[in-house]
Amino acid sequence: MTTNSPNSTAAILMEALPYIQKYSGKTIVVKYGGNAMTDPALQQSFARDIVLLKQVGINPVVIHGGGPQIGNLLKQIGKESHFVDGMRVTDAETMDVVQMVLGGLVNKQIVNMINQAGGRAIGLTGKDGNMIIAQKMEHPDVDLGHVGEVIEIDASVVKMLEEDRFIPVIAPIGVGRDGTSYNINADIVAGKMAEVLNAERLLLLTNTPGVLDKQGVLIEALSQADIQNLIADGTIQGGMLPKLACATDAISAGAKSASIIDGRVPHAVLLELLTDQGVGTMVTP
Ligand SMILES: Nc1ncnc2c1ncn2[C@@H]1O[C@H](COP(=O)(O)OP(=O)(O)O)[C@@H](O)[C@H]1O
Ligand SMILES: CC(=O)N[C@@H](CCC(=O)OP(=O)(O)O)C(=O)O
Numbered sequence: 001m002t003t004n005s006p007n008s009t010a011a012i013l014m015e016a017l018p019y020i021q022k023y024s025g026k027t028i029v030v031k032y033g034g035n036a037m038t039d040p041a042l043q044q045s046f047a048r049d050i051v052l053l054k055q056v057g058i059n060p061v062v063i064h065g066g067g068p069q070i071g072n073l074l075k076q077i078g079k080e081s082h083f084v085d086g087m088r089v090t091d092a093e094t095m096d097v098v099q100m101v102l103g104g105l106v107n108k109q110i111v112n113m114i115n116q117a118g119g120r121a122i123g124l125t126g127k128d129g130n131m132i133i134a135q136k137m138e139h140p141d142v143d144l145g146h147v148g149e150v151i152e153i154d155a156s157v158v159k160m161l162e163e164d165r166f167i168p169v170i171a172p173i174g175v176g177r178d179g180t181s182y183n184i185n186a187d188i189v190a191g192k193m194a195e196v197l198n199a200e201r202l203l204l205l206t207n208t209p210g211v212l213d214k215q216g217v218l219i220e221a222l223s224q225a226d227i228q229n230l231i232a233d234g235t236i237q238g239g240m241l242p243k244l245a246c247a248t249d250a251i252s253a254g255a256k257s258a259s260i261i262d263g264r265v266p267h268a269v270l271l272e273l274l275t276d277q278g279v280g281t282m283v284t285p
Pocket of ligand 2 (some may be wrong): 032033034035043064065066067070086087088098107147150172183184185187239
């Protein structure tokens, strides 16, 4: 990409000034999905975008996934992944792998990428500082094992870091009041974190252009009522379910919007946040 291309950082910045003023000092929660982080060049452009936001006075908080990366390691040890309603059924051995992959490998890869791009990232899981308190997620038909749902988030450590020029990078692992480890879908953690931090925007980066209709055409804007209909008629399934559940919850809790955006587009975060050009689906009340 040259500096003259329409999506270059310089070109985006020209259009960005009013948005920079609008979001200055505000928190933006960015969920970086495991499917969106497979290409090294895109990883670099993501890291640069996050650093640039921080440099212009906006506070990004990164919540990351890593579903495909967990699946790969499970496969290597001969375990099949099994999902129910977008949640990975998590037995004790799978929970260990989830902690290794999310809390270790993926978290530190993202921290390293952001730091290489000139930022100061700090990687945490929800266990650090008792940040994400969780309980077992019950399902009417299946025992989901260590799959957790969020009871409470104590975001004091995140606030402390963002006030001190750091970029928090959080793996979606929670802890029960009795010390049990929980595997929580990263979209759900991002939604709750956006609520607790009173974030100005919630961006969910994934590997589709956004929410697609039955013909595969991008739906640019979705209301709460549209979502219920699209779930009922089977248009929205699998990994898209927790994204829309979290978008809906964040909006019910007062967020103005939540956006599901195409992480395969270079500089997707800057384009969505700092230009008039949307790169996905915006969910509104
Ligand atoms: N209506 C829909 N529009 C777009 N994607 C959908 C839809 N319904 C289900 N999906 C699926 O949701 C996936 C995104 O969720 P997921 O795989 O969990 O991504 P991530 O790792 O980014 O969280 C898409 O790749 C697609 O297979
Ligand atoms: C309970 C549950 O499903 N947890 C997820 C956590 C990672 C995640 O959410 O990763 P993506 O955002 O890349 O899908 C999992 O085990 O895959």
